[in-house]
Amino acid sequence: MPQEFLTTPERLRYQTVPATLLEADIRQHFHLTEADRTFLLPFRGAANRLGLALQVGVLRLMGFLPEGWARQLPPEAVAFVAAQLTTDAVLLADYGARQQTRSDHFLAVLLHLGYRKWEPLDAAWLEPWLVERALEHDGERALLAMTCLKLHQARIVRPAIGTLERLVGGISELATQETYRRLAPLLTDEVRQQLDALLVPETGRQLTRHRWLVQPATVSNPAAIVTALDKLRYLDGLGVASWDVSSLHPNRQKRLALLARSRSNRHLERLPAAKRYPVLVAFVRESYLTLTDEVLSMVDAFWEQSLAKARRAHDQYQQQVAAAKDTALRTLAQAVEIVLDEDQTPAGQVRPRIYDQVPREDLVLAWEAVQTMLYPTRHSHLSFLAKRYPLFKQFTPRLLEQLGFQQGFAGDDFGAALRLVSELQAGRRRKLPAQAPTGFLKPTWRKFVLGDQLSAEQQRPAYELAVLATLRERLRSGDVYVAPSHRYADLSSYLIPPAEWEQARPELCAQLGLPPVTTDRLAERVQELADLLGPMQTLLDTGGDVRLEAGELVVTRPAAEDVPAGAQALQQEIGRRLPAVDLTDILVEVNAWLGFTAHLPGLEHAPRGDEHDTRLLATLLATGCNIPLADMARSATLPYQSLWWTATNYLREDTLKAANTLLVNEHHRQWLASYWGDGTFSSSDGQRFAVSGKVRNARALPTYFGTGRGVTMQTHSSDQYAQYGSKVVPATLRDATVVLDEIVDNETDLAIAEHTTDTAGYSDLIFALFDLLGLFFCPRMRDLSDQRLYKIRGQDWAYPNLKFTGTLNPDYIRRHWDELLRLAGSIKSGRVTASLFLSKLQAYPRQNHLTHVLQAYGQLIKTRFILRYLQSQPLRQRIHAQLNKGEELHALRAWLWFGSEGVIRRKQQQAQAEAARCLTLLTNCVLLWNTVYMQEVLQQLRAEGYPVEEAHFEYLSPSRYEHINRLGKYSFANPAHLDPLHRRPLRHPSDPMA
Numbered sequence: 001m002p003q004e005f006l007t008t009p010e011r012l013r014y015q016t017v018p019a020t021l022l023e024a025d026i027r028q029h030f031h032l033t034e035a036d037r038t039f040l041l042p043f044r045g046a047a048n049r050l051g052l053a054l055q056v057g058v059l060r061l062m063g064f065l066p067e068g069w070a071r072q073l074p075p076e077a078v079a080f081v082a083a084q085l086t087t088d089a090v091l092l093a094d095y096g097a098r099q100q101t102r103s104d105h106f107l108a109v110l111l112h113l114g115y116r117k118w119e120p121l122d123a124a125w126l127e128p129w130l131v132e133r134a135l136e137h138d139g140e141r142a143l144l145a146m147t148c149l150k151l152h153q154a155r156i157v158r159p160a161i162g163t164l165e166r167l168v169g170g171i172s173e174l175a176t177q178e179t180y181r182r183l184a185p186l187l188t189d190e191v192r193q194q195l196d197a198l199l200v201p202e203t204g205r206q207l208t209r210h211r212w213l214v215q216p217a218t219v220s221n222p223a224a225i226v227t228a229l230d231k232l233r234y235l236d237g238l239g240v241a242s243w244d245v246s247s248l249h250p251n252r253q254k255r256l257a258l259l260a261r262s263r264s265n266r267h268l269e270r271l272p273a274a275k276r277y278p279v280l281v282a283f284v285r286e287s288y289l290t291l292t293d294e295v296l297s298m299v300d301a302f303w304e305q306s307l308a309k310a311r312r313a314h315d316q317y318q319q320q321v322a323a324a325k326d327t328a329l330r331t332l333a334q335a336v337e338i339v340l341d342e343d344q345t346p347a348g349q350v351r352p353r354i355y356d357q358v359p360r361e362d363l364v365l366a367w368e369a370v371q372t373m374l375y376p377t378r379h380s381h382l383s384f385l386a387k388r389y390p391l392f393k394q395f396t397p398r399l400l401e402q403l404g405f406q407q408g409f410a411g412d413d414f415g416a417a418l419r420l421v422s423e424l425q426a427g428r429r430r431k432l433p434a435q436a437p438t439g440f441l442k443p444t445w446r447k448f449v450l451g452d453q454l455s456a457e458q459q460r461p462a463y464e465l466a467v468l469a470t471l472r473e474r475l476r477s478g479d480v481y482v483a484p485s486h487r488y489a490d491l492s493s494y495l496i497p498p499a500e501w502e503q504a505r506p507e508l509c510a511q512l513g514l515p516p517v518t519t520d521r522l523a524e525r526v527q528e529l530a531d532l533l534g535p536m537q538t539l540l541d542t543g544g545d546v547r548l549e550a551g552e553l554v555v556t557r558p559a560a561e562d563v564p565a566g567a568q569a570l571q572q573e574i575g576r577r578l579p580a581v582d583l584t585d586i587l588v589e590v591n592a593w594l595g596f597t598a599h600l601p602g603l604e605h606a607p608r609g610d611e612h613d614t615r616l617l618a619t620l621l622a623t624g625c626n627i628p629l630a631d632m633a634r635s636a637t638l639p640y641q642s643l644w645w646t647a648t649n650y651l652r653e654d655t656l657k658a659a660n661t662l663l664v665n666e667h668h669r670q671w672l673a674s675y676w677g678d679g680t681f682s683s684s685d686g687q688r689f690a691v692s693g694k695v696r697n698a699r700a701l702p703t704y705f706g707t708g709r710g711v712t713m714q715t716h717s718s719d720q721y722a723q724y725g726s727k728v729v730p731a732t733l734r735d736a737t738v739v740l741d742e743i744v745d746n747e748t749d750l751a752i753a754e755h756t757t758d759t760a761g762y763s764d765l766i767f768a769l770f771d772l773l774g775l776f777f778c779p780r781m782r783d784l785s786d787q788r789l790y791k792i793r794g795q796d797w798a799y800p801n802l803k804f805t806g807t808l809n810p811d812y813i814r815r816h817w818d819e820l821l822r823l824a825g826s827i828k829s830g831r832v833t834a835s836l837f838l839s840k841l842q843a844y845p846r847q848n849h850l851t852h853v854l855q856a857y858g859q860l861i862k863t864r865f866i867l868r869y870l871q872s873q874p875l876r877q878r879i880h881a882q883l884n885k886g887e888e889l890h891a892l893r894a895w896l897w898f899g900s901e902g903v904i905r906r907k908q909q910q911a912q913a914e915a916a917r918c919l920t921l922l923t924n925c926v927l928l929w930n931t932v933y934m935q936e937v938l939q940q941l942r943a944e945g946y947p948v949e950e951a952h953f954e955y956l957s958p959s960r961y962e963h964i965n966r967l968g969k970y971s972f973a974n975p976a977h978l979d980p981l982h983r984r985p986l987r988h989p990s991d992p993m994a
Contacts, residue, residue, distance in 0.1 A: 005140045007595030014161040017072035026077050030057035032084045039112045046087040051095035053081045055109045063152030118159040134175040136249045143168045180274040182247040195280040199265045218907040219694045220301035222394035228295045229398045240288040256282035259603045262648050293487045310385035321369045328366035382448040389461040397425040409479035413437035421467045432460040476843035494832035508825035513774035532867040537800040546870050553785035558880045567952035577937045583966045586929045587617045599659040602649040619647040624918035627899035656917035663924040664722045664748040670931045675953035677719025679750040683882045686712040691904045699732040713916050716742045717886050724748045726920040728912040736763045740834035756879045768858030772824035790859045808856045816853040888959040930958040
């Protein structure tokens with residue numbers, strides 16, 4: 001049955017003219033063309049012409065004419081149109097006194113613009129179009145917005161929003177039927193039996209195949225890798241690789257697979273066949289596609305762990321040997337003395353006499369110490385890695401057999417070496433041939449494998465490990481790839497295909513803000529660098545904050561921001577007047593304002609009960625504050641099972657992102673936020689959290705976690721304080737790798753154009769990609785005196801007395817310019833994430849030409865930026881101030897993340913990502929609530945005559961939390977149900993936890 005899903009505030013926004021309009025929108029939609037002016041001429045009266053002209057603009061803007069539009073139009077729009085008609089805007093009040101006049105005029109406007117009214121029969125063609133869109137994006141609000149746009153483009157006046165809402169609300173069932181119809185050719189009797197068998201326990205197995213496939217690995221060890229390979233083999237046995245599901249959009253497949261993962265066997269069994277089989281097909285297909293990546297990522301992590309343990313063992317060994325060096329010579333001297341004492345020790349008694357004086361263990365340690373001194377390269381960490389060969393052998397034969405590794409680079413003999421090792425591990429060969437391929441070996445491995453310190457028996461395991469290590473490196477870089485895979489695919493597959501690029505280039509280049517002749521961008525950057533050289537040398541000669549001392553560059557750190565006394569007093573006064581509030585009340589209030597919970601739909605659009613919002617807010621608070629759901633259930637007196645079900649069905653990355661976008665946009669509309677920035681400047685930084693137990697993506701970082709492990713929550717914050725992005729990454733991953741992802745994927749109203757990070761957030765490649773994407777990257781860089789700057793080849797320019805020790809060739813960049821644009825276009829269009837492609841380019845020392853040209857362009861952009869940074873103290877201060885805002889927000893996030901002692905106990909990266917999104921949502925709720933009430937306080941202060949100065953607003957901050965109670969309220973009243981001894985009755989075993 002079609003259902004309504006909009007909240008009252010959302011429905012109101014669809015039914016009224018926006019209270020504020022951007023100047024660009026006013027100029028675009030309310031500008032009167034010559035045809036418009038001709039249309040208006042026959043109408044008598046200035047008020048009529050003004051009313052008609054405004055209707056033309058509203059219809060162009062919204063695609064329909066809201067009831068009471070004349071009262072809702074912003075004064076700026078009315079004034080803009082009145083000025084074009086050389087009339088007075090106040091005349092609008094005299095327009096349309098008669099209903100018939102308004103109706104006739106509206107029909108005339110429709111005829112002029114080529115619009116027509118909506119008719120019930122339009123649903124006949126709109127419904128199939130909607131079903132197709134629902135197979136791509138089945139979010140009801142997204143479908144409604146697309147429907148309104150479709151009608152606008154078709155020049156059909158939008159009907160009442162309730163009509164479209166009910167139409168969209170009934171599409172879900174039609175999309176389910178269409179999904180089943182498209183998969184019908186695949187669903188043979190055999191396939192149906194295989195799918196049904198997923199939900200039935202097999203003999204001797206405790207779990208159904210469905211639950212077995214759903215269970216994710218929590219560690220990266222040989223047993224977990226073998227289990228993942230077992231799953232892959234099982235799916236291969238079903239013939240999943242040959243299933244043709246191309247008729248279903250990838251988004252639909254992911255959505256159905258997620259539904260299957262979050263549902264029990266019994267629930268899936270009860271679904272009607274038309275829904276159950278598509279869900280299981282999508283689940284099995286998605287599992288097959290992701291298992292390859294999961295296996296290879298676990299293998300990569302196991303390699304990383306093994307190398308770390310080998311290095312630690314090597315370090316410990318060297319420390320032991322170093323400690324033994326002091327005694328080694330004395331120990332050996334004792335033995336030598338006995339050997340040389342021919343009078344006292346007969347030849348046959350030499351060894352017993354030595355062992356009597358010096359224990360054999362001491363001799364061995366002394367001998368190894370001497371060997372280490374004589375042959376310092378004899379023992380490398382690889383010799384300790386070789387001891388872990390039996391652990392690798394537990395899964396590598398299966399790995400090489402099951403995954404079809406393909407060569408993306410054929411410039412050496414690695415392919416032959418990989419085939420040889422596959423045969424050795426499968427038992428088809430027993431011995432390593434004397435002429436085994438070795439041309440691919442890196443120097444460290446070559447010295448270890450081909451050196452004279454290994455026996456013949458040791459050489460084969462060492463060679464196999466060398467090949468497997470190279471396989472790991474080349475999988476990372478894309479020189480070796482597998483299919484199907486996302487993370488380990490062929491490098492070229494991440495880019496827009498050449499033929500498609502030819503068609504898409506003009507539009508994508510326009511989106512990137514490139515000039516008509518795109519290579520002019522390169523010429524502009526070179527000229528900008530040239531223009532900065534002279535002023536740079538003048539600045540160095542003058543001295544001051546940027547100067548040379550003994551030939552070394554010195555940059556004075558920006559002084560702490562001098563906050564005026566009036567601003568400090570205003571901040572304190574606001575603090576005294578902000579209401580004391582519980583964190584739970586903030587969520588309830590903000591949800592009442594915006595209805596953000598409506599943007600968290602369930603997987604099946606299930607009907608919601610009266611307590612739905614309460615449960616949803618409770619799960620949001622628990623997840624965002626790191627509170628176990630069981631603890632939240634007890635504190636909020638809500639059933640644990642209902643909280644678990646709500647969290648599983650409603651808290652997902654995509655829905656949380658949509659709700660967060662709503663909050664950011666609302667915060668951006670607050671007038672006070674404009675004093676902190678215009679929303680075009682942002683920063684990112686990582687916040688590290690320890691984890692508990694075995695977590696696959698956690699890494700050791702002693703500085704932050706001691707002997708434990710942890711992850712990093714990477715957050716992106718605007719200059720208005722709102723946080724528009726968050727991502728969980730391993731703690732050892734450099735910030736630079738992931739800095740672009742959230743900016744490119746930003747769907748808020750914040751038009752991010754500039755971005756800053758701390759030192760760890762930059763690299764030459766990042767400088768290049770930011771510029772190619774039309775963004776300004778301005779990190780705060782340490783050790784500027786050591787930064788290598790680049791001269792332009794072929795230009796006889798006078799360079800400042802800085803470290804211009806590098807040279808770059810613009811002609812080389814120009815020759816490969818189109819490849820750079822193709823890469824930027826692929827990232828802009830969402831075909832590949834910047835982090836994935838950068839990790840490929842940075843993974844292997846044998847860089848391809850794309851890496852070289854991207855790095856060369858980045859070196860040009862970096863040199864240009866450093867000169868700008870040094871010459872502009874306001875830029876340095878602005879960067880410093882924005883990063884300080886990020887630190888304030890980190891303090892707020894840490895304050896909110898108080899549950900479980902701040903330790904992450906979620907094992908899976910998806911669950912961690914959901915927790916990070918919930919924390920970001922809570923943070924933005926606090927920021928929005930604070931901003932709204934700070935505005936109220938400022939208005940109250942002005943009304944009371946307090947000296948409020950606008951110049952002080954920029955120093956205010958919404959990231960305060962001293963007035964917020966995050967812990968709830970405790971009661972110490974005597975319980976009424978105590979017995980005379982003041983003791984309570986015991987709980988019955990069957991009673992739920994109170």
